[in-house]
Amino acid sequence: MIIKEINIRKMKMMMKHPFTTSFGTFQEKEFMLLEVKDELGNTGWGESVAFQTPWYTEETLGTSLHIIQDFLIPLVLGNEIEHPDEVTELFNAIRRNNMAKSTVEGAIWDLYAKRNKMTLAQALGGDLDKIEVGVSVGIEKNVADLVERVGGFIKEGYKRIKVKIKPGYDVEVIRELRMNFPDVPLMADANSAYTLEDIDLLKQLDEFNLMMIEQPFASDDIIDHAIIQKELTTPICLDESIHSLEDTRKAIELGSCKIINIKIGRVGGLTEAKKIHDYCLAQGIPVWCGGMLESGIGRAHNVALTTLPNFILPGDTSSSSRYWEEDVITPEVIAIDGYITVPTGYGIGYEPNIEAMDRYTVEEMNFKA
Ligand SMILES: O=C(O)CCC(=O)C1=CC=C[C@@H](O)[C@@H]1C(=O)O
Numbered sequence: 078m079i080i081k082e083i084n085i086r087k088m089k090m091m092m093k094h095p096f097t098t099s100f101g102t103f104q105e106k107e108f109m110l111l112e113v114k115d116e117l118g119n120t121g122w123g124e125s126v127a128f129q130t131p132w133y134t135e136e137t138l139g140t141s142l143h144i145i146q147d148f149l150i151p152l153v154l155g156n157e158i159e160h161p162d163e164v165t166e167l168f169n170a171i172r173r174n175n176m177a178k179s180t181v182e183g184a185i186w187d188l189y190a191k192r193n194k195m196t197l198a199q200a201l202g203g204d205l206d207k208i209e210v211g212v213s214v215g216i217e218k219n220v221a222d223l224v225e226r227v228g229g230f231i232k233e234g235y236k237r238i239k240v241k242i243k244p245g246y247d248v249e250v251i252r253e254l255r256m257n258f259p260d261v262p263l264m265a266d267a268n269s270a271y272t273l274e275d276i277d278l279l280k281q282l283d284e285f286n287l288m289m290i291e292q293p294f295a296s297d298d299i300i301d302h303a304i305i306q307k308e309l310t311t312p313i314c315l316d317e318s319i320h321s322l323e324d325t326r327k328a329i330e331l332g333s334c335k336i337i338n339i340k341i342g343r344v345g346g347l348t349e350a351k352k353i354h355d356y357c358l359a360q361g362i363p364v365w366c367g368g369m370l371e372s373g374i375g376r377a378h379n380v381a382l383t384t385l386p387n388f389i390l391p392g393d394t395s396s397s398s399r400y401w402e403e404d405v406i407t408p409e410v411i412a413i414d415g416y417i418t419v420p421t422g423y424g425i426g427y428e429p430n431i432e433a434m435d436r437y438t439v440e441e442m443n444f445k446a
């Protein structure tokens with residue numbers, strides 16, 4: 078296929094409920110959608126999951142756009158590409174900037190699947206017709222609000238609840254949740270808010286039978302995580318520390334975690350995500366698909382990836398309606414009793430809702446071969 082045209086939309090959408098983590102609050106979400114077109118008129122869509130601020134990783138919406146426009150588009154526009162794996166190779170010369178790479182690569186995967194009359198899940202090698210999903214709940218003003226919100230999601234049937242913790246909002250919050258919901262599959266995500274000095278505090282979490290503690294230590298650490306994993310019975314899951322298959326191999330060899338959260342954007346695209354998945358499967362390390370508060374386009378990519386066999390833990394891909402009044406795809410992503418039915422249409426399987434997209438587009442850019 079020849080990449081003839083690329084369109085970028087800068088988007089701005091309001092989330093229904095603010096989402097707070099140990100590093101900040103999101104409510105007005107700015108992001109990018111990217112559309113690729115081939116010589117036959119097929120199209121593919123990708124989403125940039127970089128945030129406006131460099132809090133989660135070093136990338137931002139601004140750096141992502143710069144890398145896409147100035148470095149990545151020139152590598153693919155007008156070129157013949159047989160398979161999306163080639164895109165990852167073409168992008169290898171550029172260091173990191175994984176969310177930028179994944180935006181373009183994801184759109185080319187969708188295009189490739191559509192052109193070959195396959196679902197994106199099939200193109201990746203997945204064969205589930207429904208996936209099990211959980212929900213990620215931000216930090217709330219007080220524990221009573223959190224308990225109420227979590228209770229609502231449990232009623233909706235989500236298969237696991239992830240809550241955010243930070244110093245001063247941790248052991249007692251989890252204790253309260255456990256008192257209210259003794260049997261619910263529960264996990265805590267610290268987004269790097271702790272250090273080795275907090276080891277005794279974190280050990281107290283062992284009594285709550287959590288599924289895992291996600292990324293307690295620095296976003297670039299695997300050494301201290303290996304130290305704490307030896308001290309805890311609760312599995313450690315790495316998120317921010319994992320940018321590639323190599324990072325995954327080193328973390329697993331070192332014993333830094335027992336579970337990996339795969340985010341397509343953080344690892345530079347679906348090709349690398351699949352490699353990490355395959356490696357973890359061979360090592361007996363379960364994986365799950367993390368979320369980045371995506372619109373429906375990014376969410377659709379997550380659904381397709383989650384059909385691979387080692388995604389045995391429920392991920393963060395919840396219903397569109399949990400985030401947005403209106404999503405930019407039809408139908409919207411809907412989780413019923415904790416399951417999302419994998420769409421059967423070609424590519425990502427959801428149709429872009431152009432009218433809705435237009436309502437939230439603040440700028441458009443067009444690049445032609
Ligand atoms: O619902 C989702 O899309 C997942 C949200 C979520 O937990 C996260 C999104 C973005 C940054 C982080 O705070 C976080 C995570 O670390 O997994």
Ligand SMILES: [Mg+2]
Nearest residue numbers: 266291292316
């Ligand atoms: Mg996380």
